Amino acid sequence: MTKTNELLYPTKWLSKASTGDRVTSELRMRIISGMIESGTVLSENKLASDFAVSRSPIREALKVLASENIIRLERMGATVVGLTEKEYAEIYDVRILIETFVFERLVRVETTELVMELSKILEMMKVAIKYQDADEFSYQDVLFHETIIRAIDHSYILMIWDNLKPVMESLILLSMRSRFKEKYEDFSRIINNHQLYIDAIETKDRELMVKSLHQNFDDVQEKVEDLWRSQQLLSKGVEQQND
Amino acid sequence: MTKTNELLYPTKWLSKASTGDRVTSELRMRIISGMIESGTVLSENKLASDFAVSRSPIREALKVLASENIIRLERMGATVVGLTEKEYAEIYDVRILIETFVFERLVRVETTELVMELSKILEMMKVAIKYQDADEFSYQDVLFHETIIRAIDHSYILMIWDNLKPVMESLILLSMRSRFKEKYEDFSRIINNHQLYIDAIETKDRELMVKSLHQNFDDVQEKVEDLWRSQQLLSKGVEQQND
DNA sequence: TTTATAATACTTGTATACAAGTATTCTCGT
DNA sequence: ACGAGAATACTTGTATACAAGTATTATAAA
Numbered sequence: 225m226t227k228t229n230e231l232l233y234p235t236k237w238l239s240k241a242s243t244g245d246r247v248t249s250e251l252r253m254r255i256i257s258g259m260i261e262s263g264t265v266l267s268e269n270k271l272a273s274d275f276a277v278s279r280s281p282i283r284e285a286l287k288v289l290a291s292e293n294i295i296r297l298e299r300m301g302a303t304v305v306g307l308t309e310k311e312y313a314e315i316y317d318v319r320i321l322i323e324t325f326v327f328e329r330l331v332r333v334e335t336t337e338l339v340m341e342l343s344k345i346l347e348m349m350k351v352a353i354k355y356q357d358a359d360e361f362s363y364q365d366v367l368f369h370e371t372i373i374r375a376i377d378h379s380y381i382l383m384i385w386d387n388l389k390p391v392m393e394s395l396i397l398l399s400m401r402s403r404f405k406e407k408y409e410d411f412s413r414i415i416n417n418h419q420l421y422i423d424a425i426e427t428k429d430r431e432l433m434v435k436s437l438h439q440n441f442d443d444v445q446e447k448v449e450d451l452w453r454s455q456q457l458l459s460k461g462v463e464q465q466n467d
Numbered sequence: 468m469t470k471t472n473e474l475l476y477p478t479k480w481l482s483k484a485s486t487g488d489r490v491t492s493e494l495r496m497r498i499i500s501g502m503i504e505s506g507t508v509l510s511e512n513k514l515a516s517d518f519a520v521s522r523s524p525i526r527e528a529l530k531v532l533a534s535e536n537i538i539r540l541e542r543m544g545a546t547v548v549g550l551t552e553k554e555y556a557e558i559y560d561v562r563i564l565i566e567t568f569v570f571e572r573l574v575r576v577e578t579t580e581l582v583m584e585l586s587k588i589l590e591m592m593k594v595a596i597k598y599q600d601a602d603e604f605s606y607q608d609v610l611f612h613e614t615i616i617r618a619i620d621h622s623y624i625l626m627i628w629d630n631l632k633p634v635m636e637s638l639i640l641l642s643m644r645s646r647f648k649e650k651y652e653d654f655s656r657i658i659n660n661h662q663l664y665i666d667a668i669e670t671k672d673r674e675l676m677v678k679s680l681h682q683n684f685d686d687v688q689e690k691v692e693d694l695w696r697s698q699q700l701l702s703k704g705v706e707q708q709n710d
Numbered sequence: 711t712t713t714a715t716a717a718t719a720c721t722t723g724t725a726t727a728c729a730a731g732t733a734t735t736c737t738c739g740t
Numbered sequence: 741a742c743g744a745g746a747a748t749a750c751t752t753g754t755a756t757a758c759a760a761g762t763a764t765t766a767t768a769a770a
Contacts, residue, residue, distance in 0.1 A: 317621070526723090
């Protein structure tokens with residue numbers, strides 16, 4: 225067996241989490257990073273002994289991951305679906321869909337408080353860049369979008385986000401970690417895009433909103449390309465371990 | 468305790484379902500019908516003894532219902548959220564959102580097979596009306612929309628539907644049951660609306676699509692009003708049982 | 711009567727046990 | 741060598757057991 229002791233998911237984010245949550249997050253990261261390959265059949269019993277826990281938290285994790293569409297629960301075993309380019313495109317379809325909806329609602333509403341909150345998060349992101357903390361940056365990046373979505377107080381839009389968020393979070397984590405190593409200069413552009421986003425909300429300029437949304441989308445497209453690179457690096461690394 | 472032996476969810480739909488699924492469906496119906504009132508705190512142990520099953524399937528059910536936003540999992544006990552008018556509006560926001568998206572995709576695609584399939588389902592619905600089978604009608608109604616959504620083969624849009632479907636299904640079931648008793652004449656209009664829907668897809672007429680979508684939306688609004696009536700009837704019925 | 715504290719009852723999350731079902735493998739008769 | 745069927749190993753879903761934590765209640769001291 226290859227060395228899999230190192231956890232991909234930030235341990236500090238799990239301080240109060242249950243075993244089930246830990247397994248869920250870690251498993252998700254391993255699947256999305258490509259460490260567990262697409263097509264692999266997961267067995268509850270095997271996972272339980274691998275993670276040295278009982279089947280209860282494993283079952284819980286598999287249910288969650290199935291609802292996120294990254295595994296498929298079948299009669300015998302759970303098959304890893306993983307994320308192909310098709311799925312990446314689909315995830316961003318949904319992101320554009322719900323963020324456009326949210327924007328449309330925000331136009332009708334007082335947003336000064338939201339803008340304040342977003343500015344704070346943006347400052348946090350800058351600090352994270354300064355100290356090269358990829359995980360913290362990712363956390364704030366996800367929080368940025370979640371804050372916007374929460375602002376319209378729409379439980380069923382939030383439901384969609386809740387389903388999308390964990391996968392988004394994993395993608396962003398993996399992408400940012402590799403970018404901090406290789407494409408550090410990207411971050412000023414990311415910050416600019418987020419600032420544009422805030423401006424759009426502040427001025428309630430629908431046109432600017434659409435523009436910034438799509439710029440963010442394009443930016444995210446690049447993130448995905450980065451992810452492909454990091455997947456390749458990772459699988460190369462695993463191969464090297466087998467030498 | 469009031470008489471709760473009768474199951475709200477159609478037993479025949481659960482022929483191959485696990486205990487967990489049965490509990491989930493039944494609990495959902497009881498919450499959405501108003502039989503279990505909003506604000507009620509559900510205890511795993513109490514539910515387990517009420518349903519005469521262990522905590523395992525109950526836990527499973529509560530997790531699912533929480534992800535559907537009809538209960539809230541808290542430190543101690545699960546609080547029933549239920550559906551206020553706000554949530555009804557939000558559910559249909561999301562329905563409009565995804566069905567519009569789906570329509571947009573269908574315009575670019577071969578739809579003859581889909582139209583055939585939908586026509587078949589519509590025939591089924593007519594038969595269900597003829598024999599006054601509210602449950603069968605509801606089943607076909609839900610299937611109609613699911614078939615359209617599945618046609619674009621988009622796993623993340625399908626994910627949204629998967630989360631929305633159970634609640635939709637429950638709403639439609641309750642509404643149709645009361646309509647078959649009281650507003651039988653409604654059904655010809657419902658059938659017409661669905662036919663319009665099919666025509667829109669067939670002719671790829673975007674304008675007609677939007678029109679039929681909103682007609683269907685308006686129709687569904689009425690369903691909700693019916694639901695309120697049926698909730699009131701139901702709660703009156705419960706009160707009468709206490710006499 | 712009020713307030714601290716101890717006892718009790720209930721809660722969640724995890725582990726383990728078991729039943730029923732489904733693949734896989736093995737063995738035996740042809 | 742090959743196919744039928746038995747034996748075996750694995751699967752899921754449910755029940756039960758247990759540990760650790762949290763509310764509630766009861767008791768006792770001020």
